Amino acid sequence: MEQLEQQHLSAKDLKNIRLPMVEIFETVEGEGTRAGFPTVFVRLFGCNLRCTWCDTKYSYPPEEAEMVMSIADIIEQVSKYKSTHVCLTGGEPLLYGTKSAALIEALADMERLTDIHIETNGAVDLKPFLATVHSPKVRYIMDYKLPDSGEEEQMLVSNFTLLRPQDELKFVIGSERDFQRAVDLLTEHPTKALPLFSPVWETMPPYKLVALMLEHGLSHVKLNMQMHKIIWDPAMRGV
Numbered sequence: 420m421e422q423l424e425q426q427h428l429s430a431k432d433l434k435n436i437r438l439p440m441v442e443i444f445e446t447v448e449g450e451g452t453r454a455g456f457p458t459v460f461v462r463l464f465g466c467n468l469r470c471t472w473c474d475t476k477y478s479y480p481p482e483e484a485e486m487v488m489s490i491a492d493i494i495e496q497v498s499k500y501k502s503t504h505v506c507l508t509g510g511e512p513l514l515y516g517t518k519s520a521a522l523i524e525a526l527a528d529m530e531r532l533t534d535i536h537i538e539t540n541g542a543v544d545l546k547p548f549l550a551t552v553h554s555p556k557v558r559y560i561m562d563y564k565l566p567d568s569g570e571e572e573q574m575l576v577s578n579f580t581l582l583r584p585q586d587e588l589k590f591v592i593g594s595e596r597d598f599q600r601a602v603d604l605l606t607e608h609p610t611k612a613l614p615l616f617s618p619v620w621e622t623m624p625p626y627k628l629v630a631l632m633l634e635h636g637l638s639h640v641k642l643n644m645q646m647h648k649i650i651w652d653p654a655m656r657g658v
C-alpha cells in the first residue's frame with residue numbers, strides 16, 4: 420500500500436474518494452471490549468474471504484453494493500448520529516488500501532468520536548495501516564479464521580506481533596478442533612492484543628466454550644458473545 424501522503428485531506432479530496440457501501444446505522448456494539456456502548460456502524464461492501472459460517476453474505480458478490488459513497492458523504496451520515504463510537508466493518512473494511520486508510524483518518528478527525536474500531540478479517544496486512552494512521556482513537560479487532568471457517572490458509576499470523584494492547588484478537592470457534600487451534604496459536608505466537616473467544620452461533624453452545632476455557636485455565640482470554648444476536652433475531656440486518 421502506498422503511503423498516505425497527507426494526514427488531513429481537504430474536503431475536495433474526500434469528495435473524490437469513493438467506496439462501495441452496504442449500510443450505515445446506529446445500534447449498540449454487540450461484541451468485544453466496547454460491547455453495550457451505542458455505536459455507529461459503517462459497513463463497507465466487498466470481502467476477500469468466503470467463510471463457511473459468514474453472517475454477512477450480503478456484503479459481497481453475487482450481492483451488489485447498496486451504494487457508492489464518497490468519504491465526505493460517509494462523514495456527513497455519521498455526523499447525524501449521537502454515538503461517540505464507530506465500528507468500521509464489512510465485508511472487509513481494509514480491502515481498499517489507501518482509500519480505507521483515508522476513511523479511517525477522516526473518521527478520526529471527527530471531534531465527537533472517541534473510539535473507532537475496525538473489524539478486520541485477518542487476511543489483510545496491518546503494517547501499512549499502523550504506519551500511516553496515527554490517531555490514538557483507532558483500534559483494530561482482528562479476526563483469526565480457524566479451520567472450520569475454511570479460510571485459515573489466508574491468515575496472516577504476522578499481524579499478531581503488530582497488534583497493540585488496545586487492539587483485540589478474536590477467534591470465532593465452531594468446534595473443539597477450532598478451540599485447540601486457537602489455544603496453540605496463542606501459545607506459539609505472542610501478542611499484546613486482548614484475545615477474545617467467540618462461539619459460532621449455530622455449532623458451539625456457549626456453555627461448552629466456557630467449559631473448555633475453564634478446563635484449559637485460559638484466564639487471559641475473554642468470552643465474546645454476540646449481544647446483538649441475543650437482543651434481536653440473529654438473522655436481522657442493521658442492528
Ligand SMILES: Nc1nc2[nH]cc(C(=O)O)c2c(=O)[nH]1
Pocket residue numbers: 446447448449450460475506508509538647658
Ligand atoms: N450490534 C452489532 N454489533 C456488531 N459488532 C460487530 C458487527 C459486525 O457485523 O461486524 C456487529 C453488528 O452487525 N451489530
Ligand code: SF4
Pocket residue numbers: 466467468469470472473474475476478509510511540
Ligand atoms: S471475513 Fe467476514 S465478511 Fe468476509 S466471508 Fe468471512 S465472515 Fe464473511
Ligand SMILES: [Mg+2]
Pocket residue numbers: 474475
Ligand atoms: Mg454482524
